[in-house]
Amino acid sequence: MAKVRLLYFASLREATGQDVEVVDSAAPDLATLYAEAAARHALAWPRERLRVAVDGAFAQWDDALRDGSEVAFIPPVSGG
Amino acid sequence: MTAHAAGTIVARFELADARFEVEPLRAQLLRDAAGAYASFEGWVRDHNDGRPVLGLRYEAYAALASAEGRRIVEEAVARFAITGVHCVHRTGDLAIGDLAVWVGVSAAHRGAAFDACRFVIDEVKSRVAIWKHERYADGDLQWLHPEPAAAGSTDEPRGEGAR
Numbered sequence: 662m663a664k665v666r667l668l669y670f671a672s673l674r675e676a677t678g679q680d681v682e683v684v685d686s687a688a689p690d691l692a693t694l695y696a697e698a699a700a701r702h703a704l705a706w707p708r709e710r711l712r713v714a715v716d717g718a719f720a721q722w723d724d725a726l727r728d729g730s731e732v733a734f735i736p737p738v739s740g741g
Numbered sequence: 742m743t744a745h746a747a748g749t750i751v752a753r754f755e756l757a758d759a760r761f762e763v764e765p766l767r768a769q770l771l772r773d774a775a776g777a778y779a780s781f782e783g784w785v786r787d788h789n790d791g792r793p794v795l796g797l798r799y800e801a802y803a804a805l806a807s808a809e810g811r812r813i814v815e816e817a818v819a820r821f822a823i824t825g826v827h828c829v830h831r832t833g834d835l836a837i838g839d840l841a842v843w844v845g846v847s848a849a850h851r852g853a854a855f856d857a858c859r860f861v862i863d864e865v866k867s868r869v870a871i872w873k874h875e876r877y878a879d880g881d882l883q884w885l886h887p888e889p890a891a892a893g894s895t896d897e898p899r900g901e902g903a904r
Binding site: 668670671672675714717718719733735736737738739740741 | 865
């Protein structure tokens with residue numbers, strides 16, 4: 662099990678109703694971690710449309726969870 | 742000589758949670774070796790996608806946005822013959838006509854200045870973790886999550902979380 666902080670932004674924050682969620686997860690990778698969050702909050706975003714970041718840097722979906730890390734699922738950006 | 746002789750190449754990216762002045766930032770890009778300066782200013786406009794817009798809010802994942810923004814300006818230095826590049830992007834609440842993003846580039850010649858300026862704003866729009874929340878005249882609110890240019894998906898959840 663790994664304890665991670667999930668960060669939600671923009672429409673993901675509104676869909677989950679929170680900007681931070683601390684979870685204990687046995688997910689082997691970040692893709693599974695997102696699947697768990699998507700099921701828990703009935704998120705409409707397919708993982709293919711999102712990116713994932715760990716501790717403030719972009720990561721890969723097949724990366725393993727690191728205990729104590731901060732994970733953010735990044736919906737398509739709209740700055741500029 | 743002058744205070745602007747040679748020196749290292751400026752490559753900066755910043756988020757700003759309040760209005761900022763462009764002129765002092767532009768002045769920091771001046772160099773004796775620079776014969777050109779190009780800039781881009783993105784302003785909040787009063788419509789989007791055919792809907793009247795009253796204002797908007799930018800939300801950033803600051804740690805990630807700052808890191809990716811710095812990567813972009815460093816890429817611009819590596820790709821183009823420029824003497825300086827600086828980009829500042831607003832966060833928070835903005836009104837119509839407010840400056841949302843500024844890019845300034847100095848270079849020996851105009852071609853590199855224009856090209857690097859275009860590169861930076863395009864990359865910022867596609868890569869930096871900033872989201873726009875628009876407020877419409879009809880009372881609706883919406884997070885914008887644009888499709889990637891090449892994608893043909895039709896299940897656009899861009900209005901998710903609206904209202």
